[in-house]
Amino acid sequence: MEGVTNPLMRNQIAQHGGLDLLCTEFIRISSNTPSLRVLKKQVVKTDDIPLSVQIMGNDASLMASSAKLMVDCGADIVDVNMGCPTKRAVKGGVGSAMLKDTSLCYQVLSAMREQVSCALSAKIRAGFDNKEDVFEILKAIVDSGADFLAVHPRRRIDHYKGQSDWRIIAALKEKSPIPVIGNGDVLTAADAIRMFKETNCDGVMIGRGALANPWIFLQTSQIMAGQEAFIPQWQDIYNFYKGMCDAFTDFCDSESGTLNKTKEMLMYFSLNLPEPAPFRQAIGRSQSLKEMMNNLHSLLKENQALCGKTICALGEV
Ligand SMILES: Cc1cc2nc3c(=O)[nH]c(=O)nc-3n(C[C@H](O)[C@H](O)[C@H](O)COP(=O)(O)O)c2cc1C
Known part of the structure; x- marks a missing residue:
């Protein structure tokens, strides 16, 4: 893509x-x-x-x-x-x-x-x-x-x-x-x-x-394969985006480049949420990587009950 x-x-x-x-x-x-x-x-x-x-x-x-x-x-x-x-x-x-x-x-x-x-x-x-x-x-x-x-x-x-x-x-x-x-x-x-x-x-x-x-x-x-499917918990999701942010940091020339790239990925992730707007706003207005990752940490923790329900859900199998 x-x-x-x-x-x-x-x-x-x-x-x-x-x-x-x-x-x-x-x-x-x-x-x-x-x-x-x-x-x-x-x-x-x-x-x-x-x-x-x-x-x-x-x-x-x-x-x-x-x-x-x-x-x-x-x-x-x-x-x-x-x-x-x-x-x-x-x-x-x-x-x-x-x-x-x-x-x-x-x-x-x-x-x-x-x-x-x-x-x-x-x-x-x-x-x-x-x-x-x-x-x-x-x-x-x-x-x-x-x-x-x-x-x-x-x-x-x-x-x-x-x-x-x-x-x-x-x-x-x-x-x-x-x-x-x-x-x-x-x-x-x-x-x-x-x-x-x-x-x-x-x-x-x-x-x-x-x-x-x-x-x-x-x-x-x-x-x-008939196995039980993995449902990521909020910490798994946080670690995924932390890993992505670290990878972008090594790749991008500037913090703003990394910030924008990671934000873009998080906007796609927000499709998991019944109400994505507050998540999008908090991530979108973050001025630094530290602030964005702190916001992400809090937002995921707040929404942890949704893991497996709407966040990374399996759907009706
Ligand atoms: C941001 C974005 C970039 C895309 N870039 C490509 C591309 O480079 N090549 C391609 O074949 N399809 C591209 N597509 C189309 C997707 O491969 C796919 O056909 C389309 O999104 C429908 O599948 P989905 O519902 O699983 O997303 C892109 C789609 C999006 C949203």
């Missing part, structure tokens, strides 16, 4: 286990293959968890040489972003804009296929403005020789409005000869299990749910 799932964040979440695959945020491929600085920043593996590096662009030959570069730098999977809904991406003809042109999807992926032998995938939405288009898009992806696809079943024109339509994941899975990863609105372990059951998908990709509850992967894997 752009601006969020940097290597530090990925590492923090991965420490709890339950993850089979980590994905980078997108790397934009415009007029050149990415610089060494970008590669060093993004293509960073966590322990031995396979890493999928996502690239976004529409120039077949540049995408192919960039894919090769990613593999040379350690990527296990190269993924093409065909889902980014922003105006900027669409204006540039990349991300979700590619869904309007299935021959372009095919050209880009097949050029990449010729260059790399690692797993190759595409992350799509449910068409640009018409859900029916997903089947043509699926055909282009399969014909290109890609190994699997991930789908966030909202159209580009939906942005994040409404609910993602899991029936599209199920329909793609039914028609697809390659594995389909489902994505969209998985906020609890129970949602992840429900997505598996309702769509028969081969894997579940979790975005915002993992930012709100970094234990969601562990909890899902424990439930699926």
Whole structure:
């Protein structure tokens, strides 16, 4: 996720286990293959968890040489972003804009296929403005020789409005000869299990749910293995964000940089709270790391009764 799932964040979440695959945020491929600085920043593996590096662009030959570069730098999977809904991406003809042109999807992926032998995938939405288009898009992806696809079943024109339509994941899975990863609105372990059951998908990709509850992967894997799921207590949650703050401190040039990055993560965490506003205000107005962490300590302690109920809850399994 752009601006969020940097290597530090990925590492923090991965420490709890339950993850089979980590994905980078997108790397934009415009007029050149990415610089060494970008590669060093993004293509960073966590322990031995396979890493999928996502690239976004529409120039077949540049995408192919960039894919090769990613593999040379350690990527296990190269993924093409065909889902980014922003105006900027669409204006540039990349991300979700590619869904309007299935021959372009095919050209880009097949050029990449010729260059790399690692797993190759595409992350799509449910068409640009018409859900029916997903089947043509699926055909282009399969014909290109890609190994699997991930789908966030909202159209580009939906942005994040409404609910993602899991029936599209199920329909793609039914028609697809390659594995389909489902994505969209998985906020609890129970949602992840429900997505598996309702769509028969081969894997579940979790975005915002993992930012709100970094234990969601562990909890899902424990439930699926028939084990009791871990419910983090307020101290676990505090320690998680303390660890993240320390990691950002080593990485960012300034205290304000660390402060802003950690605050951003805490805003996602606040989605766990029935009334996020007071939490957001107290964290948001903190002027220093010390003040923010003190505020976090008090807020979590005050809300400890919510752990497992709304905070990092499992949902109705
Ligand atoms: C802040 C943010 C950044 C995102 N960046 C990316 C990205 O770089 N690549 C991508 O494929 N999807 C990106 N997405 C979309 C998510 O991967 C995912 O498809 C979407 O949020 C729906 O899944 P969720 O309900 O689990 O969050 C981003 C989403 C958010 C909220």
